[in-house]
Amino acid sequence: MKETALPQPDYYVAICRAGLEPVVEAELKAWGLEIAFSGNRMVAFRGEEEDFYKANMGLRTALSILKPLRRFKARNMDMLYFQSRKVNWHQLFTPNCTMKIDLKGDWGNLGNQRFALYRVKDAIVDTFNKLCGERPSIATRDPDVHIVAFATKDEVTLYMDGSGEPLFKRGYRYEHGEAPLKEDLAAGMLQLVGWDGSTTLIDPLCGAGTLLFEGYLLANRIAPNIDRDFAFQRWENYSLPAYRRAKEALRSLERQAGPKVQFIGYETDTKTFNTLQRIAQRHFPQGAFSLHPKNFQDAGLRLPGSQIITNPPYGVRLRPDDLNGVYRDLGQFLKATAPEGRAAMITAAMEAAVYVGLPVKQKWKLFNGALECKLFAYDIPAPKPPREPKPDEEAKPIDEQIAEAADSIDTSSSPNPDDSKDAQA
Numbered sequence: 001m002k003e004t005a006l007p008q009p010d011y012y013v014a015i016c017r018a019g020l021e022p023v024v025e026a027e028l029k030a031w032g033l034e035i036a037f038s039g040n041r042m043v044a045f046r047g048e049e050e051d052f053y054k055a056n057m058g059l060r061t062a063l064s065i066l067k068p069l070r071r072f073k074a075r076n077m078d079m080l081y082f083q084s085r086k087v088n089w090h091q092l093f094t095p096n097c098t099m100k101i102d103l104k105g106d107w108g109n110l111g112n113q114r115f116a117l118y119r120v121k122d123a124i125v126d127t128f129n130k131l132c133g134e135r136p137s138i139a140t141r142d143p144d145v146h147i148v149a150f151a152t153k154d155e156v157t158l159y160m161d162g163s164g165e166p167l168f169k170r171g172y173r174y175e176h177g178e179a180p181l182k183e184d185l186a187a188g189m190l191q192l193v194g195w196d197g198s199t200t201l202i203d204p205l206c207g208a209g210t211l212l213f214e215g216y217l218l219a220n221r222i223a224p225n226i227d228r229d230f231a232f233q234r235w236e237n238y239s240l241p242a243y244r245r246a247k248e249a250l251r252s253l254e255r256q257a258g259p260k261v262q263f264i265g266y267e268t269d270t271k272t273f274n275t276l277q278r279i280a281q282r283h284f285p286q287g288a289f290s291l292h293p294k295n296f297q298d299a300g301l302r303l304p305g306s307q308i309i310t311n312p313p314y315g316v317r318l319r320p321d322d323l324n325g326v327y328r329d330l331g332q333f334l335k336a337t338a339p340e341g342r343a344a345m346i347t348a349a350m351e352a353a354v355y356v357g358l359p360v361k362q363k364w365k366l367f368n369g370a371l372e373c374k375l376f377a378y379d380i381p382a383p384k385p386p387r388e389p390k391p392d393e394e395a396k397p398i399d400e401q402i403a404e405a406a407d408s409i410d411t412s413s414s415p416n417p418d419d420s421k422d423a424q425a
Helices: 021-030 048-058 077-085 114-134 183-191 210-219 240-251 270-283 322-336 351-355 399-407
Strands: 012-016 034-039 042-046 062-073 099-106 146-153 156-163 202-203 261-267 289-292 307-310 342-349 362-368 371-379
Touching: 012 021, 012 048, 021 034, 021 042, 021 183, 042 062, 048 062, 048 240, 062 210, 062 371, 077 114, 077 156, 099 114, 114 146, 183 210, 183 362, 202 210, 210 261, 210 270, 210 307, 270 289, 307 322, 322 351, 342 351, 351 371
Parallel strands: 099 146, 202 261, 202 307, 261 289, 307 342
Antiparallel strands: 012 042, 012 062, 034 042, 062 156, 146 156, 342 371, 362 371
8 A cells, every 4th residue: 555644744824815925924924934835825834833923913814824634545435534544643632522524625536525525534533432422513603623634636635623713813803994995905905005003004994994093003013913812822731831932022122103104084874974983983093093984086185195995896796986086086085185295095996096197117916805906106206396387288188188197007807716615613
């Protein structure tokens, strides 16, 4: 019989949103950690147990952190079962725990993915029944233990998810407005555009304030999940001393943002604005937030050199009467509010985006939920000094200005990449 064991992984895996892999890498490297490899929606890194805990508490753009248990060849269902039995499951968690199993990757070589999931489950349950006389039960929602089996052709790696609830659930957004932006995506946007927390941050369409709140955490170097609970705290080999060291290391990085750094937002929906205020008062009482229940078009704000970043409507879930007009007004707001500053917006409305009327400096493909979007970054020009018009000279029509800006935007889009079919138990 051929050997079915493989060299065992010596790394942890950070799962993230497509397009944010470089940001996760940069966050890990900033802590001095080695990147083992990266792929689609994941970054593998090497470190100690303390670094594993630190990644759960401190990574801003990760969704979960996985700890590998065993890697092996599985050319058929029996091999999958017997190799999965070789994990000492009873030493990892107790039979009183509930568990959930997810299959990820390419399971085509094994045929029936649902049956493959049952074989992994049987291996875990049989281990507990034999050695403990009782077994953990299955919970498809809020399990104590989340196990992930990832397949590539005939190779399988078993992981335990150390995070539990997804890491974008920071704990401050207990309620939200329509079309909310997830926290990991907001944090990734801020880092992609290079905002370092040294300038005022403005969101003219702030909704429930996710970009502003993530900006506050970033500017003050506060670990986004430092005070929440994690699945790894229910593991049998959980080390409280290592966890405390990781937490202290993250606390030592915190700082106070400069006194001139403000977080300014505009929101017209009364219910959403009330939510925005409650979150700011309850979770960020030290922040210099300036929140306004009015249209950004009426702001009359002028803060040269500021960073503007926003998530305008796409015309998909929210449908303004004049979508192009919203983007045209947004472009005017950028130029009037933050001359010689920078701006960024994420959108799936490529045709409307050209009405911002500024050339795109840089762009990234990201996904807001299932929607393929582009994050556009702009340099806001200084205001031009007034000059006397030449005889018979006419101002350049606004449509011509928009056409010039459109040259820097690709208005085509492609569907969300087809992910491998997943199964769960």
